[in-house]
Each structure stands twice: as structure tokens, then as C-alpha cells.
Amino acid sequence: MDRGLVIGGVIFAFLLAMPVLLPIVGAEYLTGLLIKAMLLAIAAISLDLIIGHGGMVSLGHAAFIGVGAYTTAIGLQSGIEEIFVLLAITLGATGAIALVTGILALRTSGVYFLMITLAFGQMIYFTLTSLAAYGGDDGLTLWSLATLFGSDIVQDGRGLFFFVFAALLLTWIGVWRVSQSRFGRVLRAARDNPQRAEVMGYPVARYQLIAYVIAACIAGVSGLLLVQYAEFVSPSIAAWQRSGDLIVAIVLGGLGSRNGALLGAFFIVIMEEFLSSFLHEWRLIYGPLLVLLVLFAKGGLNDLLQPTSREAS
Amino acid sequence: MLAIENLNKSFGALRVTRDVSLSVSRGQCHAVIGPNGAGKTTLIHQISGVLRQDSGRVLLGERDVSHLSVWERAQAGLGRTFQITSVLPTFSVQENVATALQAKTGSSLRFFAPAADEAALNDRAQTILSRVGLADRTDLPAGNLSHGELRLLEIAIALAGSPKFLLLDEPMAGLGKTESMALIDLLNDLRADFPILLVEHDMDAVFQLADALSVLVDGEIIATGAPSEVRENPQARAAYLGDGA
Amino acid sequence: MSLTLFLILCLNGLQYGLLLFLIAAGLTLVFGVMGFINLAHGVQYMVGAYLVFAFTGLTGSFWLALVLSLIAALMIGLLMEYAVFRHLYARPHLDQVLATFGIIIFLNELAKVLFGPATLSIDTPELLSGSIQITEQLRYPVYRLATIGAGLVVAVGLFITISYTRTGMLIRAGSTTPEMVSALGVNITQLFRIVFGVGAMLAGFAGVIAAPLFAIEPGMGDNLLIVAFVVIIIGGVGSIGGAFLAAILVGLIDTLGRSLVTELLGLAVDASMANQIGPALASMLIYILMAAILVFRPKGLWPAKGVA
The missing domain is CATH 3.40.50.300 (P-loop containing nucleotide triphosphate hydrolases)
Structure with a gap:
């Protein structure tokens, strides 16, 4: 049996047991932290589809979390409360914006793509800060949250935990299946050697665009769930530093691997919690840690757990 | 022609x-x-x-x-090979050929079924690899092939596009x-x-x-x-x- | 909108544009010559501002602080090159992004620890305080004019260096055909170091002259960095001339846009609507410009010569 699948299965089983285990050890306050980690993991897994599998280094991914969150917030403010309706609107909005920016950004590749996604991300960020009716810079507190078929079960506590858990599980399975499908194979071929893929008869940019839109939509979903969790939305979730965090997560975890983005996201959230518990200025450690990671470590956490995984993917 | x-x-x-x-x-x-x-x-x-x-x-x-x-x-x-070897280095030898085959057999906009499990593609890839003499290299990453083997793989990839x-x-x-x-x-x-x-x-x-x-x-x-x-x-x-x- | 206000906005736009140029110049050269994507370049701008703040406090003289800050900015740039960046030139862009991102996080936090999270400011140097009468209705601060002058002087100096000196020739060659330069037997390591140091110093200089004008705060360089990327994309990567023209263009469009878009929209739709959409649209203008240029001139408006 595939080791990646086993490790992933263990992680999910562990997560699933948390709502039962945490109250026993008196650590219920960690539920929020876990939800935060799962939301980051959803976005990171989606980014891994374009960076890890697609080889397109996007530095604007957090902007789609922002689009998803704001679409949801605006929907809630306008009285739409059913979570699946909000989901449909969120997917539509993030998908449309990703389609337009993706078409433009994919006219280029490599480092130009990086700069352009960064710039579009920043454009979205500034657009969100100038939405005066929805809080502008300061953000917006939401007094009503989404409901699941009219019930408030997905608004906090275990209900929300399981809902986010389900979303993460679907993302984890879905993105991996996509990456191993015919479509994903073309995407990975284009990462390895775009000219070769083109000469094989594939319109590479179209495949990359589809991947970009899929990834943006998933990030949008994590934005929706973030609103539901935080009961608050502000432009800072779309800042380019958040895109940087996502990249850190997937590189830390191991690019294009089954569990890399998942592990990386959890690692970051836990590390932040841990470092900041004894040093308020924890970023003084975190920054140099990243530099050292790049200079001396390769392959990420996933490789540590799975020394033979490189060949397989 | x-x-x-x-x-x-x-x-x-x-x-x-x-x-x-x-x-x-x-x-x-x-x-x-x-x-x-x-x-x-x-x-x-x-x-x-x-x-x-x-x-x-x-x-x-x-x-x-x-x-x-x-x-x-x-x-x-139109099938072509490159003067400077151009393959998919992280893919296995077989998957290199299967990827090229896939372009000509059915839609590649399939998002869920694992491509590596498509027996039809793998079998045909294997036939082509046998023809160019790489049948015993099937599962090796293409990046690990010798220069001479890479030249053969180039040709296998070109053939797979049924040119x-x-x-x-x-x-x-x-x-x-x-x-x-x-x-x-x-x-x-x-x-x-x-x-x-x-x-x-x-x-x-x-x-x-x-x-x-x-x-x-x-x-x-x-x-x-x-x-x-x-x-x-x-x-x-x-x-x-x-x-x- | 009076003509006077329009002129003031143009001068402000020009000044912003020159500041952008000082940052974009180093960024585009470092990228053009070394293929190195340095996200931490914007941090050099912040470092410059904090340096001049600290040195002014120590010495009491802006001018002395200016000189000391430039030297220190150069040293910090060279130190970072030596300790981190030179190991990354041959690495994938993703590694470069990650490492320079780590440096940003570190330096922003360090600034917060050393100087506190609140915004700081320094006074305009006495010699350049006050304002002068330009036209009958227009008075403009001397210091702002001086920064425009300084920006132009640096731009001209850079232009001459790149066009007429041997180092400049190598830099131009390096940004179009890097193999050629190493084939000539030039000491690439040293060339890289020079380019990097100068780039860091220019960004530091931008921070120094911006310090009396804007709030000094942690993270102040981050947004400017992204605008500098927009400048590079518009101007064409690796091209100093392109960076200059694009920086001025972006500076003017952004400054004028923020004041004029809402007003112009007010002519087309009702005022409350205009107030809603105006600011959002204004902040998008330079990105829309960038997108348009990507569609029509993917290589930028004035690409470095030799890029086919």
C-alpha cells in the first residue's frame, strides 16, 4: 500500500479524533487553532497544484482567499445565508477573477509570471481595502453567519470543525486525484518541459489556466470558511505576505507530494504557536529559519517521512 | 507528404x-x-x-x-525530435511515451481517473518502447537514462504521437x-x-x-x-x- | 480642478516616480544581470529610512546622516549578498523567493523591535525647508523639489555609467547575453557584487530621501517593492531606460489617478456612486496599465536591447 496514503490517513484519523480527545485533556481551546491550520492547509494544497504540480510560481494566491472571503461576507450582508448558495457565488467570483488574471499572467512564464501574479494579488488587496462600504482597511465584523440547510450547526464548535474537516479531506483527495489524472499528467509534463509538452500536441497554456482557476476556486472556499470561523473579514488575509506563507508551507512540506502541503501548513501554524508562546518577536527566528531552510534543506518534511517518494511522483 | x-x-x-x-x-x-x-x-x-x-x-x-x-x-x-535531448526528466520512461500517446487518444481533460492505471496507454507505450529497444527501461525516471538511451526515448515519444x-x-x-x-x-x-x-x-x-x-x-x-x-x-x-x- | 492643483499633482507624481525608479533600477539590474529575484529589495528602502532616522538622532545633522546611511546601506547590501544571496544565483526562483521572503520577515520584525511599531518621522533638513513660489499661485516645498533633482541626477549618472563605462558595458552585456560575459573571462562574482551593492545603495538612498516626507514604519518597503515590479514589467526587464520611463509613468498615473478618478467619475455617475468606486478604481489603475501592456507588448514598453 502507498505510504503517502497511509500517512495522510493517519493525519486525518488523528484530526477526526480531536473533538473527542481535546475535551478529555482539557485543551478545547486548541480547536480554533486546528481549524486555522486546516484552512491554511486547504489553501496550501490548492497552491501546490499550480506550483508543485504545475511549476507555475504564483505569489498572489492569498488574494483568492480574500476574494472568497469578501464574496461570502458581502453575500451574508445581503441576506444570503445558505452555505451552499454562498459557496456557489464564491466559486463563481473567484473563478471569474482567476480566469481573467490567469489569461493575462499566462501570456508569460517563469519569473514574469511570479511578478505578475504578485502584482494582481496586490491589486485585489488594494481593491479590498478601498471597499468603504465593507469596512475598508479595518475590515468588517459579521453579525450573521452561514447556515447549513437553515440550521446553525456549521457556525461554531464541532459542527464547524467537521465541516472544515470535510472540506480539507475533499481538497486533499481531489487535488491529488487531479494531479494524477490525464489532466494532471499534462500539467506535470508542462512543468518538466513545456516545449516538449507543446510538441506532443498539448496547448500547454490552456491546461495551466484550468489548473490556475481550479486552485483559485479552492482558495476561495478556504476564504469562505475563514469568514465562518473568524466572523470577521479584513483585507490583511489577502496581503502578499500571506501568499508567501502559503509558499513556505508547500516548500516546507515538499512540493508536489501527497501530504507535503498538508504537513507544511500544520507545521507553520504549530510552529508559530510554539515560537510565539515564549518569544513575542518570534519572527526574528522564523525569518532566518526560512533562509537556512533554503540554503541547507531540500525536499521538505514529506521527504523525511518518506525517503523514497521522489521517484514515485 | x-x-x-x-x-x-x-x-x-x-x-x-x-x-x-x-x-x-x-x-x-x-x-x-x-x-x-x-x-x-x-x-x-x-x-x-x-x-x-x-x-x-x-x-x-x-x-x-x-x-x-x-x-x-x-x-x-507532425512528430519531431530535438537536437538537444528534450524529454520529461521526472517522468518514468513509460510515462514519457504514455503522455505523448494520451495526446492522440481521447480527451486529456479528464480530471479524476489515475492516468497511470490506463492499461491501454501503458501497453501501447510498451510496444513502442520495445520497437526502439528500451523495453527494459520502462520504470526508470527518464532523467536517469544514458545519453544514447535518451536519443531513443526521443524517437519513442515522437512515434507515440502517431505522426x-x-x-x-x-x-x-x-x-x-x-x-x-x-x-x-x-x-x-x-x-x-x-x-x-x-x-x-x-x-x-x-x-x-x-x-x-x-x-x-x-x-x-x-x-x-x-x-x-x-x-x-x-x-x-x-x-x-x-x-x- | 485648477491648473495649480494639477501642476502640484504632476510634481508629486514625478517625485514618486523618481523614488520608484531608484528602487526599480537596482531590482531590474539584479534581475537582468543575475537572474535573481530579490523580494528583499524593498526592505533596503526601509533600511535606508531607519538608518537616516538613527544617524540623524546620533549626529544631529541630516547631511552627515545621509552620507553615513548610504555607506551603511551599501555595507548591509554587500553583507546580505555575501552571506545569503550569492548562494542562490544558480537556484530555482522558488528558492530565491523563499529565502528573500525570510529576510523581509526578519528585517521588518527587527525594525519593530529596535524602533517600535509606531510610525516615526524626521524633520526636513533646514537648508531645504520652506517652499518657493513657482508660479503666481503655486508654492512648492523646496525639499520635494530637491528630491526630484536628486532623483534626476542619480538617473543621469546611472545612465552615463551604464552607457559609457566598461562596467556598464558588462552590465548591459550581462543582462542580455550572460554566457557572453563569462566567456569574456570577466570576474562575474565581482560584477555581481558591484551590481548588487549599487542596487542596495540606490534603494537605501530612496529610503533616505523619502524619510522626511513619509512615515517611517516597519514594512514600509513591501508595497513599494510590488509597485517597483509593476514598473519593471511595464518598462521591460533589465532595461534601465525602460525602468526610468515606466517609473515616471507609473508615478504620474498613480498620483493623478488618486485625485482625478473620483472627480472624473462624478461627471458620469452620481456622486455617492463615484465616491464608492473611485478610490478602488484609482488604486487599480497602474495594474490595469500593466495588464494592458502585457496584452499588447508582453516584453514591456522599452525592453533591454538584444532581447529578441
């Missing part, structure tokens, strides 16, 4: 392709030779669509493909004597099924394989005909063959 009509291409003031015309019919292997910098690879690039010609036409069968993009020409049946026509850009480049001879045998075998345009430096290979020969100098075809005729052509000898063969 393939016809090029009055192809021209310039980079700034430099004319790299001057009024080149040639045609290759079914069952034929047409070789293009010429000194370094004569514009051979530029010509291949224009035929495969990597570069766009300034004027002239490229016809594949009856179809004018001059304004199609690279991938559209590949879909139309109507093959463009081979210096397939012998960097090969040792035994490897070259094996490759010549392979190409001789392929010639029956695919018309070939062969750009090659290795004169032994050219004279063993080619039915027709064109000499390209400074972007211009200065002689064309059967290999034995061209060999006797004084212009061609002076420009190229005289100092090499």
Missing part, C-alpha cells in the same frame, strides 16, 4: 532561411546537411512551428499548416559508433512507415538512410537530388562535402 514552399526567415538583418523549397513523399527519407550555422535547426523550427516563417508555406499532406501553432501541428501529425511525418534533428548527435549503427538500423526500419526529414551531421548515416539529399548553406539550398548525384555536385563538394566526407 511534406512540402515546403519558398520559406523565408530573417533575424534582423540576418537572413537565416532563403527561399527554401523541398518536398518529401511517402516512404522517403530526405536528408538535409550543411555546415554549422547553415540554418538547419531554424528550418526544423519553422516546420514544427516553434518559429514562424516570414513568408512561404508548410504543407502537411494537402493541408497548409503554416499558420498553426506548435501543438496544432503536432495534432495534425504522419517525422522531423529528426540530428538523432545521432553524441552517439558512439555501436549506438549509431543500432540507431541507423532502427531508422531504416521506421522509414517504411513514416516519411522522414532528417537533419544530420553523420555522413555515414546520411548515405545509408537518405533517398534524397539537400545541401543547406547560409540558409539556402544549393544542391538537391539523390545522394549519389549530390556527392558529385561540385558546388556542394566545395561548400561542404569536400572538407568532410
Whole structure:
């Protein structure tokens, strides 16, 4: 049996047991932290589809979390409360914006793509800060949250935990299946050697665009769930530093691997919690840690757990 | 099968392709030779669509493909190899070929079923690998192959696109004597099924394989005909063959 | 909108544009010559501002602080090159992004620890305080004019260096055909170091002259960095001339846009609507410009010569 699948299965089983285990050890306050980690993991897994599998280094991914969150917030403010309706609107909005920016950004590749996604991300960020009716810079507190078929079960506590858990599980399975499908194979071929893929008869940019839109939509979903969790939305979730965090997560975890983005996201959230518990200025450690990671470590956490995984993917 | 009509291409003031015309019919292997910098690879690039010609036409069968993009020409049946080896290094040998096969068999916009489990693709990939002599390398990452094996994989990938026509850009480049001879045998075998345009430096290979020969100098075809005729052509000898063969 | 206000906005736009140029110049050269994507370049701008703040406090003289800050900015740039960046030139862009991102996080936090999270400011140097009468209705601060002058002087100096000196020739060659430069037997390591140091110093200089004008705060360089990327994309990567023209263009469009878009929209739709959409649209203008240029001139408006 595939080791990646086993490790992933263990992680999910562990997560699933948390709502039962945490109250026993008196650590219920960690539920929020876990939800935060799962939301980051959803976005990171989606980014891994374009960076890890697609080889397109996007530095604007957090902007789609922002689009998803704001679409949801605006929907809630306008009285739409059913979570699946909000989901449909969120997917539509993030998908449309990703389609337009993706078409433009994919006219280029490599480092130009990086700069352009960064710039579009920043454009979205500034657009969100100038939405005066929805809080502008300061953000917006939401007094009503989404409901699941009219019930408030997905608004906090275990209900929300399981809902986010389900979303993460679907993302984890879905993105991996996509990456191993015919479509994903073309995407990975284009990462390895775009000219070769083109000469094989594939319109590479179209495949990359589809991947970009899929990834943006998933990030949008994590934005929706973030609103539901935080009961608050502000432009800072779309800042380019958040895109940087996502990249850190997937590189830390191991690019294009089954569990890399998942592990990386959890690692970051836990590390932040841990470092900041004894040093308020924890970023003084975190920054140099990243530099050292790049200079001396390769392959990420996933490789540590799975020394033979490189060949397989 | 393939016809090029009055192809021209310039980079700034430099004319790299001057009024080149040639045609290759079914069952034929047409070789293009010429000194370094004569514009051979530029010509291949224009035929495969990597570069766009300034004027002239490229016809594949009856179809004018001059304004199609690279991938559209590949879909139309133009297979090519690269002078500098170009494969998918992290893919296994078999998956390299299967990926090329996939382009011609069914839609690649399938998002859920694992592609590696498609027995039909894998079997056909295996058949092609056997034909080029890489059957025992199936599961190796392509990045781990030797140079000679990579040249074979290039050809396997091109064959997997079920081409109507093959463009081979210096397939012998960097090969040792035994490897070259094996490759010549392979190409001789392929010639029956695919018309070939062969750009090659290795004169032994050219004279063993080619039915027709064109000499390209400074972007211009200065002689064309059967290999034995061209060999006797004084212009061609002076420009190229005289100092090499 | 009076003509006077329009002129003031143009001058402000020009000044912003020159500031952008000082940052974009180093960024585009470092990228053009070394293929190195340095996200931490914007941090050099912040470092410059904090340096001049600290040195002014220590010495009491802006001018002395200016000189000391430039030297220190150069040293910090060279130190970072030596300790981190030179190991990354041959690495994939993703590694470069990650490492320079780590440096940003570190330096922003360090600034917060050393100087506190609140915004700081320094006074305009006495010599350049006050304002002068330009036209009958237009008075403009001397210091702002001086920064425009300084920006132009640096731009001209850079232009001459790149066009007429041997180092400049190598830099130009390096940004179009890097193989060529190493084939010539030039000491690439040293060339890289020079380019990097100068780039860091220019960004530091931008921070120094911006310090009396804007709030000094942690992270102040981050947004400017992204605008500098927009400048590079518009101007064409690796091209100093392109960076200059694009920086001025972006500076003017952004400054004028923020004041004029809402007003112009007010002519087309009702005022409350205009107030809603105006600011959002204004902040998008330069990105829309960038997108348009990507569609029509993917290589930028004035690409470095030799880029086919």
C-alpha cells in the first residue's frame, strides 16, 4: 500500500479524533487553532497544484482567499445565508477573477509570471481595502453567519470543525486525484518541459489556466470558511505576505507530494504557536529559519517521512 | 507528404532561411546537411512551428499548416525530435511515451481517473518502447537514462504521437559508433512507415538512410537530388562535402 | 480642478516616480544581470529610512546622516549578498523567493523591535525647508523639489555609467547575453557584487530621501517593492531606460489617478456612486496599465536591447 496514503490517513484519523480527545485533556481551546491550520492547509494544497504540480510560481494566491472571503461576507450582508448558495457565488467570483488574471499572467512564464501574479494579488488587496462600504482597511465584523440547510450547526464548535474537516479531506483527495489524472499528467509534463509538452500536441497554456482557476476556486472556499470561523473579514488575509506563507508551507512540506502541503501548513501554524508562546518577536527566528531552510534543506518534511517518494511522483 | 514552399526567415538583418523549397513523399527519407550555422535547426523550427516563417508555406499532406501553432501541428501529425535531448526528466520512461500517446487518444481533460492505471496507454507505450529497444527501461525516471538511451526515448515519444511525418534533428548527435549503427538500423526500419526529414551531421548515416539529399548553406539550398548525384555536385563538394566526407 | 492643483499633482507624481525608479533600477539590474529575484529589495528602502532616522538622532545633522546611511546601506547590501544571496544565483526562483521572503520577515520584525511599531518621522533638513513660489499661485516645498533633482541626477549618472563605462558595458552585456560575459573571462562574482551593492545603495538612498516626507514604519518597503515590479514589467526587464520611463509613468498615473478618478467619475455617475468606486478604481489603475501592456507588448514598453 502507498505510504503517502497511509500517512495522510493517519493525519486525518488523528484530526477526526480531536473533538473527542481535546475535551478529555482539557485543551478545547486548541480547536480554533486546528481549524486555522486546516484552512491554511486547504489553501496550501490548492497552491501546490499550480506550483508543485504545475511549476507555475504564483505569489498572489492569498488574494483568492480574500476574494472568497469578501464574496461570502458581502453575500451574508445581503441576506444570503445558505452555505451552499454562498459557496456557489464564491466559486463563481473567484473563478471569474482567476480566469481573467490567469489569461493575462499566462501570456508569460517563469519569473514574469511570479511578478505578475504578485502584482494582481496586490491589486485585489488594494481593491479590498478601498471597499468603504465593507469596512475598508479595518475590515468588517459579521453579525450573521452561514447556515447549513437553515440550521446553525456549521457556525461554531464541532459542527464547524467537521465541516472544515470535510472540506480539507475533499481538497486533499481531489487535488491529488487531479494531479494524477490525464489532466494532471499534462500539467506535470508542462512543468518538466513545456516545449516538449507543446510538441506532443498539448496547448500547454490552456491546461495551466484550468489548473490556475481550479486552485483559485479552492482558495476561495478556504476564504469562505475563514469568514465562518473568524466572523470577521479584513483585507490583511489577502496581503502578499500571506501568499508567501502559503509558499513556505508547500516548500516546507515538499512540493508536489501527497501530504507535503498538508504537513507544511500544520507545521507553520504549530510552529508559530510554539515560537510565539515564549518569544513575542518570534519572527526574528522564523525569518532566518526560512533562509537556512533554503540554503541547507531540500525536499521538505514529506521527504523525511518518506525517503523514497521522489521517484514515485 | 511534406512540402515546403519558398520559406523565408530573417533575424534582423540576418537572413537565416532563403527561399527554401523541398518536398518529401511517402516512404522517403530526405536528408538535409550543411555546415554549422547553415540554418538547419531554424528550418526544423519553422516546420514544427516553434518559429514562424516570414513568408512561404508548410504543407502537411494537402493541408497548409503554416499558420498553426506548435501543438496544432503536432495534432495534425507532425512528430519531431530535438537536437538537444528534450524529454520529461521526472517522468518514468513509460510515462514519457504514455503522455505523448494520451495526446492522440481521447480527451486529456479528464480530471479524476489515475492516468497511470490506463492499461491501454501503458501497453501501447510498451510496444513502442520495445520497437526502439528500451523495453527494459520502462520504470526508470527518464532523467536517469544514458545519453544514447535518451536519443531513443526521443524517437519513442515522437512515434507515440502517431505522426504522419517525422522531423529528426540530428538523432545521432553524441552517439558512439555501436549506438549509431543500432540507431541507423532502427531508422531504416521506421522509414517504411513514416516519411522522414532528417537533419544530420553523420555522413555515414546520411548515405545509408537518405533517398534524397539537400545541401543547406547560409540558409539556402544549393544542391538537391539523390545522394549519389549530390556527392558529385561540385558546388556542394566545395561548400561542404569536400572538407568532410 | 485648477491648473495649480494639477501642476502640484504632476510634481508629486514625478517625485514618486523618481523614488520608484531608484528602487526599480537596482531590482531590474539584479534581475537582468543575475537572474535573481530579490523580494528583499524593498526592505533596503526601509533600511535606508531607519538608518537616516538613527544617524540623524546620533549626529544631529541630516547631511552627515545621509552620507553615513548610504555607506551603511551599501555595507548591509554587500553583507546580505555575501552571506545569503550569492548562494542562490544558480537556484530555482522558488528558492530565491523563499529565502528573500525570510529576510523581509526578519528585517521588518527587527525594525519593530529596535524602533517600535509606531510610525516615526524626521524633520526636513533646514537648508531645504520652506517652499518657493513657482508660479503666481503655486508654492512648492523646496525639499520635494530637491528630491526630484536628486532623483534626476542619480538617473543621469546611472545612465552615463551604464552607457559609457566598461562596467556598464558588462552590465548591459550581462543582462542580455550572460554566457557572453563569462566567456569574456570577466570576474562575474565581482560584477555581481558591484551590481548588487549599487542596487542596495540606490534603494537605501530612496529610503533616505523619502524619510522626511513619509512615515517611517516597519514594512514600509513591501508595497513599494510590488509597485517597483509593476514598473519593471511595464518598462521591460533589465532595461534601465525602460525602468526610468515606466517609473515616471507609473508615478504620474498613480498620483493623478488618486485625485482625478473620483472627480472624473462624478461627471458620469452620481456622486455617492463615484465616491464608492473611485478610490478602488484609482488604486487599480497602474495594474490595469500593466495588464494592458502585457496584452499588447508582453516584453514591456522599452525592453533591454538584444532581447529578441
